[in-house]
Amino acid sequence: SVLTQPPSVSAAPGQNVTISCAGSSSNIGKNYVSWYQQLPGTAPKLLIYDNIKRPSGIPDRFSGSESGTSATLGITGLQTGDEADYYCGTWDSSLSAVVFGGGTKLTVL
C-alpha cells in the first residue's frame, strides 16, 4: 500500500492506543487524511476527516493528528467494541487517486 500502517495493535480495556499512517510528500504531505473503522462483516465507518475532525456521533475518545508525511489515530479508554480494522486514506496528488493504508487490526485483550 502507498500508505503504511502497522498490521496489528493490541491493548487492554481502558488503555490508550495509537495507530500510525506513514505516507509521502505527494499524499499526506499535501492532502488531508481520513480514518475509517470497519467492524467484522460491516461497511467502513468514517471516524476522522480533515485530519482532526470527528463526525457527529463519534465519541471524543477517537482523535486524529497529522505531522509532515504521517498521520495518527488515537483511541483512549479502549472498549471491547473498538475491536475492528482501522484504515487511513488520503488523496495522492502524483497518482491522482485515493490511497488507503493496508489496515490495522485492533485487538482489545
Place this chain on the structure above:
Amino acid sequence: EVQLVESGGGLVQPGGSLKLSCTASGFTFNSHEINWVRQAPGKGLEWVSYTRSSGATIYYADSVKGRFTISRDTARNSLYLQMNRLRAEDTAVYYCARQSAGSYYPSFDYWGQGTLVTVSS
C-alpha cells in the same frame, strides 16, 4: 435517512462484464460526489473510481483504468460502474461511498452495504 444501496453483483467469468448500480436516497444526490471502493476477500480497502456531482471530473484507479466506466443518472439518483474485461483480481465486495459535503476529499461519510462480485470460471 441517508441510504446507499448497491446492486448488480454476482458471478461472472474472466473476460466478462457486469454493471453495478448504487441507488441513493435521503439526501440531494447532486450535492455530493460519490465513489466506488472495493475490498477483496480478507484484504484492505481499495479505491476504484470517483465522479464529481456534475459528472465533469472522473478519476479511476490504475488497476481498472480502461476497463471500468463510472457514470451517474441524476434523475434516478443512481451511480453506476460498468465493469468490462473482468479479471480474477477484480473479485471483491464493491461499496459506493458518499463524499461528505464541505470536507476535504476523501471523507466518505456514508457507505452502502456492498455488493459481491466474483470473477471465476
